[in-house]
Amino acid sequence: MLSTEEAAAIRFNTNLDDILDTPEGKRIKSCIQCGMCAGTCPYGEYMDYPPRKIINMLRRGRLEEVFLSESMLKCVSCYSCMTKCPRGIRLSDILLPLVKEQTLIHTQQMPAELQKGLQNTLRYGNPMGESSRKRANWVKTAGTPIRILAENPGPVDVLWFVECYTSYCAGGQENSRATARLFNALGIDFAILGNEEKCAGDCGQLTWESGLFETLTDYNMEIFRKYRFNRIVTGDTHAFNAFRIRYPLFGFDYPLEHTTPFLAGYLDQLKPKLKKKLDYTVTYHDSCCLGRRAGSFDEARLLLKAIPGVKLVEMVHNRINSLCCGGGGGGMWLDTFFKEKGMERLSERRIKEAIATGADVLAVSCPYEISRFEDALKTVGHDKPMIVRDVVELLAESLGDE
Numbered sequence: 001m002l003s004t005e006e007a008a009a010i011r012f013n014t015n016l017d018d019i020l021d022t023p024e025g026k027r028i029k030s031c032i033q034c035g036m037c038a039g040t041c042p043y044g045e046y047m048d049y050p051p052r053k054i055i056n057m058l059r060r061g062r063l064e065e066v067f068l069s070e071s072m073l074k075c076v077s078c079y080s081c082m083t084k085c086p087r088g089i090r091l092s093d094i095l096l097p098l099v100k101e102q103t104l105i106h107t108q109q110m111p112a113e114l115q116k117g118l119q120n121t122l123r124y125g126n127p128m129g130e131s132s133r134k135r136a137n138w139v140k141t142a143g144t145p146i147r148i149l150a151e152n153p154g155p156v157d158v159l160w161f162v163e164c165y166t167s168y169c170a171g172g173q174e175n176s177r178a179t180a181r182l183f184n185a186l187g188i189d190f191a192i193l194g195n196e197e198k199c200a201g202d203c204g205q206l207t208w209e210s211g212l213f214e215t216l217t218d219y220n221m222e223i224f225r226k227y228r229f230n231r232i233v234t235g236d237t238h239a240f241n242a243f244r245i246r247y248p249l250f251g252f253d254y255p256l257e258h259t260t261p262f263l264a265g266y267l268d269q270l271k272p273k274l275k276k277k278l279d280y281t282v283t284y285h286d287s288c289c290l291g292r293r294a295g296s297f298d299e300a301r302l303l304l305k306a307i308p309g310v311k312l313v314e315m316v317h318n319r320i321n322s323l324c325c326g327g328g329g330g331g332m333w334l335d336t337f338f339k340e341k342g343m344e345r346l347s348e349r350r351i352k353e354a355i356a357t358g359a360d361v362l363a364v365s366c367p368y369e370i371s372r373f374e375d376a377l378k379t380v381g382h383d384k385p386m387i388v389r390d391v392v393e394l395l396a397e398s399l400g401d402e
């Protein structure tokens, strides 16, 4: 949870001058120009203005020049600069989204793919542009009971926020089915919002479409208030990020967990149910939002090690030093833009590390990453087959016929 000071610093509809008058703004001004942020940034070499230079321009009163650059469109909100900054400056939470917003206002140039994703989210409540009436269709093929609150609105322990990719896309639906199986196997009292759910809006916010983000936040908060539940669990790291970092500014104060650490809390009950041996060598990709931003590194590894037969190996960059898949901050909808600029796809950079471990499986805890890494596997040469699976899918597979 953010402190009051931090919350004040990232409140919406503010501008840089307002920010600089806050305690967080004073921290921005304390930058020692060490360049750690630029050095750790996966796309730093492609930016005219990486974070260090932005602060330098801010001090010189020349931020307008930064706003006219497309540098911040290349920021995938990976939190690496923020985590490494020795002055604790909240670059990815505060300064960089504001610069993004100003860049879009000044240049009026939003890449078409991203624009389409954001327009779809506003119109349909999901970036894919699917009908909101079909959001819960996947439930019919789940093969396990799933309660939808609109149909059965009594109190429930866990409100499971499914999110867009895991509702509509075939790869993501595998994640949802696995999660439902695990919840039922553990006897968890859970329910979903079904067609009432809309995108949490994290990527809209991190590309600083603040109007879109506020629309989605207001909507989802109203739906949450309709029902009685004890906690929210989501498998989508971006929804988790939005609820954890931004929604509290709009009154969100529900206990919140991501599915991976949530299930790790049930490890003692889960272990005896993992009866099917999976003879896989697995390497785990720490997502930016769950790992670097929220500090959850051990839980996924504990779950994977609990699966009989699984051998866990690490990539060169892991935990806080994990490499971003390139999908955050709107990056999901910027691959064409990045390609036009001659930039390496970060998912390809990462998959090469995964391949180098010799693993059979790349395990993830973010539904976006499945498609990103599966696409990267098609374009990066590899001799040994590799599959990409969410941790929950591997756990559900190990349940066998339970």
Ligand code: SF4
Residues within 6 Å of the ligand: 030, 031, 032, 033, 034, 035, 036, 037, 038, 051, 052, 055, 081, 084, 085, 086, 087, 088, 089, 091
């Ligand atoms: S890492 Fe922090 S202190 Fe160093 S240049 Fe970047 S913002 Fe400034």
Ligand code: SF4
Residues within 6 Å of the ligand: 037, 040, 041, 042, 043, 044, 051, 074, 075, 076, 077, 078, 079, 080, 081, 082, 091, 092, 096
């Ligand atoms: S959040 Fe990541 S991509 Fe964005 S500037 Fe910082 S290090 Fe670079």
